[in-house]
Amino acid sequence: MAFYDNSAFQVIGIVYAIISIFIGAWLWRTGRFGKNVQFLFLFLTSLLGFLIFSPMLPVQFQDALVRGATGTSPVTGAGAESGPAVPAVFFGVIFMVVLAFIFGRHFCGYLCPIGALQELVYHIPLKKIVIRQKQTLTIIRLIVFLGIIAAAFLFSTGLIQLFGIKSFFSLAITATSLVFVTVLVISLFIYRPFCRIICPTGLLFQVAAAPARLKIYRTDACIECGKCERVCPTDESKRSDLKSECYLCHRCIDACPVEGKALRYGIPPDRPLNANEKETE
Ligand code: SF4
Ligand code: SF4
Numbered sequence: 001m002a003f004y005d006n007s008a009f010q011v012i013g014i015v016y017a018i019i020s021i022f023i024g025a026w027l028w029r030t031g032r033f034g035k036n037v038q039f040l041f042l043f044l045t046s047l048l049g050f051l052i053f054s055p056m057l058p059v060q061f062q063d064a065l066v067r068g069a070t071g072t073s074p075v076t077g078a079g080a081e082s083g084p085a086v087p088a089v090f091f092g093v094i095f096m097v098v099l100a101f102i103f104g105r106h107f108c109g110y111l112c113p114i115g116a117l118q119e120l121v122y123h124i125p126l127k128k129i130v131i132r133q134k135q136t137l138t139i140i141r142l143i144v145f146l147g148i149i150a151a152a153f154l155f156s157t158g159l160i161q162l163f164g165i166k167s168f169f170s171l172a173i174t175a176t177s178l179v180f181v182t183v184l185v186i187s188l189f190i191y192r193p194f195c196r197i198i199c200p201t202g203l204l205f206q207v208a209a210a211p212a213r214l215k216i217y218r219t220d221a222c223i224e225c226g227k228c229e230r231v232c233p234t235d236e237s238k239r240s241d242l243k244s245e246c247y248l249c250h251r252c253i254d255a256c257p258v259e260g261k262a263l264r265y266g267i268p269p270d271r272p273l274n275a276n277e278k279e280t281e
Contacts, residue, residue, distance in 0.1 A: 042116045059166060062200060065158070097205060121184050141196065148200050214266055228256055232251060
């Protein structure tokens with residue numbers, strides 16, 4: 001509870017996320033984002049979640065919604081002054097949305113403790129169930145998003161609270177923390193169920209990432225083998241996909257047989273690039 005109320009810790013997490021987005025984008029852009037960097041970010045972010053409960057944007061966003069509507073926090077149960085200031089939370093979310101619009105979903109990919117833990121769990125080698133119905137998932141998460149807004153303003157309730165994220169990251173064994181444990185168990189088989197169905201900020205990032213300036217795209221070195229499409233857990237690796245649900249997981253690049261030349265992270269050109277051709281930006 002104390003960590004959540006401590007704005008200094010919250011600020012540390014947000015600053016970590018912002019700086020890491022720029023570093024991550026640079027590492028991707030220069031082809032230096034390998035497995036070691038990937039796991040370093042995932043472990044560090046998960047650790048910050050347990051140590052300082054930050055950067056925990058989905059929870060803060062929902063908490064700010066309820067506090068803005070009622071003056072009472074669903075997370076702390078305290079008054080409107082507890083937790084980060086409501087305008088600061090909304091400013092932070094908008095800032096992250098802008099960064100998603102420029103760089104894609106680095107925050108979701110590597111800097112949100114909720115997403116990072118689900119990503120780590122999905123790495124455990126078990127048979128996976130790949131859900132390719134992107135539109136259906138988007139419709140469901142839109143309904144959930146509207147439900148979260150309605151619950152905050154009509155019933156003064158935070159629906160995200162039901163997932164026990166705060167209890168889980170506080171290592172408290174409660175009925176709700178077991179809900180998040182269940183989410184993690186599902187994450188063994190299904191890629192990021194919380195991110196793709198429940199998360200309210202994830203929906204905002206999804207919308208922002210569709211027209212993102214920098215994203216993964218194919219060059220004309222692509223031999224159309226389809227391996228990237230088969231390994232993509234969100235069905236975002238087709239040539240025409242907008243990458244709005246691309247979590248920059250790197251699986252497509254790892255699977256590509258053309259030595260990393262057929263897939264690049266950057267500003268997609270109007271026409272396919274030759275593998276040895278330089279982009280003009
Ligand atoms: S979708 Fe939500 S829970 Fe998932 S990584 Fe993004 S902000 Fe975190
Ligand atoms: S496999 Fe590639 S396109 Fe699919 S989510 Fe991962 S990085 Fe994005």
